[in-house]
Amino acid sequence: MFDSVLILSILTLILGSILGYAGIKFKLKTNPLVDQIDAILPQTQCGQCDYPGCRPYAQAISIGEAKINQCPPGGQEGADALAELLGVETLVLNAEHGELKPNHVVFVDEAVCIGCTLCIQVCPVDAFLGASKMMTQVIIDECTGCDLCIPVCPVDCIHVQEITVSNIFKVKHG
Numbered sequence: 112m113f114d115s116v117l118i119l120s121i122l123t124l125i126l127g128s129i130l131g132y133a134g135i136k137f138k139l140k141t142n143p144l145v146d147q148i149d150a151i152l153p154q155t156q157c158g159q160c161d162y163p164g165c166r167p168y169a170q171a172i173s174i175g176e177a178k179i180n181q182c183p184p185g186g187q188e189g190a191d192a193l194a195e196l197l198g199v200e201t202l203v204l205n206a207e208h209g210e211l212k213p214n215h216v217v218f219v220d221e222a223v224c225i226g227c228t229l230c231i232q233v234c235p236v237d238a239f240l241g242a243s244k245m246m247t248q249v250i251i252d253e254c255t256g257c258d259l260c261i262p263v264c265p266v267d268c269i270h271v272q273e274i275t276v277s278n279i280f281k282v283k284h285g
Contacts, residue, residue: 157257
């Protein structure tokens, strides 16, 4: 009995050491430029830039695959900040990717919602709370205002609420 415990302990120590070494040796290194670009982007994960989220867009910018003016939620200020970071000439926001909208969130009209969960399925930041055939709600603090949920709603119960200092309490507390 003691022999098997000793053998398993030694084997565990050896395998743990190998895994620890492999974790250090093969650690993926992130590109600091991608991190800096990603920090400038608005993190809406809306896909308007033709990439599935802000991080992939930042990676594409860093290797020259994408231009700095493809992010409508970031606006012209975002494009200017990216130009400054990269030391390139600023570009006017590309209207092909959408237009700059006021800072906003969405909310669900409870009386109309049928609980189809289509909004939950398309939300890139999991800002919806609900279940099939149950009324859905938006977690306001998580909503990035990407509007991907609006076109999929079959009963048009999702509405936009602009975020201003005067209505933040109203949006959060109804």
